Amino acid sequence: MSMSTLKELAVQYATKQPKQVDALTEKAPILDALPFDEASHGLWNAYEDLSNIQGAGFVEMNAPLPVIAADADLKKVDLAIMGGEIEVPEDKARMFGGKEQYFSKKMDAILRASGMAAEKKIIYDNFRAFALDHGAALSAGAETDACYSILAVRFEPGVTCGLYSPEGFKRGSLLDSLPINGGALYKNAQGVLVFGMRVKGYFGIQIADPRTVAAIVNINADNVPTAAQVDDLLAMVRADSADTKLFMHMRCKNMLNRYKAGDGQGGGSLQTLPATKDLNRTFEAWNGIPIVASYNFLEGAETAVALD
Template identity: 50%
Template sequence: MGKDFLMGTLKELSNEHCKKQPHQVDTITEEAPILGILPLAPSSHELWHNHEELSGVQGAGWVPMNAPLPAMSVSADIKKTDLAILGGEIEVPQDRAKAFGGKEKYFAKKLPKTQRESGMSAETAIIYNNFLPYAHEHNKVVDAGASGDGYSMIAVTFTQDELCGLYSPAGFKMGAIMDVEPINNGGLYKDKDGVLVYGIALKAYMGLLLANPKKIAAIRNIDKEHKPTADMIDNMLADCRASNSSNTYIFCHPKCQTLLNEHKGKSMQTTTDTKNINRTFTHWNGVEIQTSFNFMDGTEQHVDL
């Protein structure tokens, strides 16, 4: 990747820029597989990203020999996407820090869990605050038919400058994905209850660029009695322009993926000698299915479509 800040996954960016805390990325993405897959591009500014969103294109056309060429033009709107802060604070009372052998040992013990939870929270926000609302906004959602709570399935084709994650290069210059800073210069201070504590703050500036509704689609209101048909899934992939399968993923809860097993089961043939039946699959027409427990487990409220 070189020394410049380029596009890559968190793992790729960490390998290049995070020499200070190289294993931090594994902890953050351990329970957040979608966050681990998400390609990220550097933001145009430290705390926000300016981008062009095409509003109209006049392309080339066929003309007779020696005829004047038609005019071509591209019109675009300038839009701004603010980055969000991924992180939080950890505090420890003075006496508890002593019991753990010092504040440094206490924080070292708590950091992995905090970073893991941060990754899970970020992934939940990507699903429910970004992907699904964006698909709804642009009428890229199909109804599987359930009238009660259920699951969702999302198909995304990641494209640089159109649909990808964003990161602030200023953050990676500190040598870690999430920069860790001591509160009050590492000294004691009183918390909101007046207790003397030590504290640290964790921060990473990241965001999501959603600038092409043609690259996302979803199926909602899924349950055991209302499973996505093969045609629904095929159409979902077509609706997100899944021409390059290496950039396209289907995201869902593991139990939602299990509901699809019958599609393979219907096409299987068994004999009296068959001892092992495998109805599971990891791809649909070459597109990888990536499951995540950060989807709600069948408790998404019904949505009217």
């Protein structure tokens, strides 16, 4: 079973507004990299949580075969709504040449903000929360409430992935746009005559295996994860370069530069080529696992976590 990114889904479904996805993911690199599976039942997804798995084994010729089995609990994940409403007063709409022109000029900014908000929720309410709830977290040692996190996520179809509903794409866009009140004027809560529009899509996150998400928390400039901790983080999720990514804030990524720019802590040395003026102090992968840096992580504002 293959998964698709939002941009790949846009090619398939968003034929009327193909550029919408570019604005949605412009400032949300994790959302851009997230692979999605189609939800099994429109607005929710059913999956089996396997346990007590007994696999096949070798036996002597003509000997009885061992029992193979896998217990399964049927579980359900509800999709959430990514969307919102926007209004414009009647007179302002006229100044912009009409409500359509006004909403069109605002839509890219709205989509960028929507993508950033969705990504922040995925970071903290899904991946980071799951790692902490399931004991899959390491501490870099900071004890103040001015911390960063690093997340490792291994994506697997039907197990750990994004979810989408084709129901949200029926009008040819990733986020369906619909005029409020049929496009006619109405009074808002403040009694002002306005035109309105709402945008809406149905998406979700599924994490069905605790061996696919892990975190390093309590990171700051004085408490940078050791190289061994990052290696252990990847081992916790059974990382593979084909399906695993490291997520972190850019400042957190910069802290790891010490392991490339040798500073007496086991790092390498900087290299520049005679033909270039570019001094490259950073790296894009750790032992082959791609790093995705996002400014939608809190910037040194996470609360220190006490781990058991």
